[in-house]
Amino acid sequence: MKEEHFVKLKEIVSNYLPDDVSSEAIQLESNFLEELNINSANLVDIVLDVEDAFDIMLENEDMDGMQTMADAQQIIQAKLEAK
Amino acid sequence: MTYQEIIDRLPYSQPFHFVDELQHVDSDGVEGSYCFHPDLHFYQGHFKENPVTPGVILTECCAQIGLVCLGIHLLGHEGLDDGLKSLQVAFSSSEMEFLLPVFPGETVRVISKKEYFRFNKLKCSVQMFNAKEELVCKGILAGMFKMVEHGS
Numbered sequence: 001m002k003e004e005h006f007v008k009l010k011e012i013v014s015n016y017l018p019d020d021v022s023s024e025a026i027q028l029e030s031n032f033l034e035e036l037n038i039n040s041a042n043l044v045d046i047v048l049d050v051e052d053a054f055d056i057m058l059e060n061e062d063m064d065g066m067q068t069m070a071d072a073q074q075i076i077q078a079k080l081e082a083k
Numbered sequence: 084m085t086y087q088e089i090i091d092r093l094p095y096s097q098p099f100h101f102v103d104e105l106q107h108v109d110s111d112g113v114e115g116s117y118c119f120h121p122d123l124h125f126y127q128g129h130f131k132e133n134p135v136t137p138g139v140i141l142t143e144c145c146a147q148i149g150l151v152c153l154g155i156h157l158l159g160h161e162g163l164d165d166g167l168k169s170l171q172v173a174f175s176s177s178e179m180e181f182l183l184p185v186f187p188g189e190t191v192r193v194i195s196k197k198e199y200f201r202f203n204k205l206k207c208s209v210q211m212f213n214a215k216e217e218l219v220c221k222g223i224l225a226g227m228f229k230m231v232e233h234g235s
Binding site for chain 2: 044
């Protein structure tokens with residue numbers, strides 16, 4: 001299940017990667033801003049796409065805690081379990 | 084917040100202030116106008132002896148009215164009013180189409196509709212019309228808004 005979420009998340013994130021970062025670079029521990037060079041404006045779009053894809057709703061504090069792929073995966077997991 | 088108070092809180096001044104009046108503001112959108120004065124400095128160079136308002140300036144006008152004025156309205160109750168915080172804005176993306184030229188002295192009207200405002204990102208669809216009600220340009224603009232405590 002978790003693996004499935006990661007694949008789905010990776011697909012979303014890869015749409016927002018800058019040209020100089022390949023989707024191969026997306027690992028569990030990848031930091032969105034520092035390693036994947038995603039800017040904060042695109043991170044918002046990632047979160048909105050994640051909400052649609054997983055049918056969940058994220059809050060400001062979720063956004064603050066979402067620095068790496070692993071953080072995002074954990075937040076998605078928690079939101080899905082709380083449904 | 085009154086429309087004039089929104090304009091007063093814009094983080095711009097001459098020669099980069101492209102909002103004269105707001106005709107309507109609510110949480111879903113904004114309508115405002117601006118007159119491109121013939122003395123604006125960029126007309127000297129764009130183009131040589133054939134002044135036309137640059138597309139980047141039309142985009143900026145759309146952004147100041149459509150994005151920043153609306154952002155100030157949406158954030159209005161969160162500390163701007165008491166003067167404890169100030170606004171920082173970063174233009175994050177634009178996708179514009181330009182249909183008609185705007186010449187010196189023309190007044191334009193910008194209509195902006197909010198697509199979303201979440202996690203400090205405001206995304207709007209904007210349209211600019213000339214005095215003949217013809218569509219001059221249109222597009223999608225987005226920006227990030229940040230409230231900064233004074234003295235920090």
